[in-house]
Amino acid sequence: AFYCMAQALKHLPLGVVYALWSAVGITVLAGIGWAFFGEKLPWQALLGIGLIVVGVVLVSFYGSAHG
Secondary structure, eight states, rough: OOHHHHHHHHHOOHHHHHHHHHHHHHHHHHHHHHHHOOOOOHHHHHHHHHHHHHHHHHHHIITOOOO
């Protein structure tokens, strides 16, 4: 995983890579918890995950435009 992240850093800014790394990790782990461990995801958790994804999109599109 760290090798893949290092490869991404060769082509993308650090802020974008870290935002993607965090968002994918949170989303995938929440999905695994729901699918395999029966964890509940109330609407507040889904909203939070959605806000994280929106934040990553904003960082990806607008963060690198000014940097």
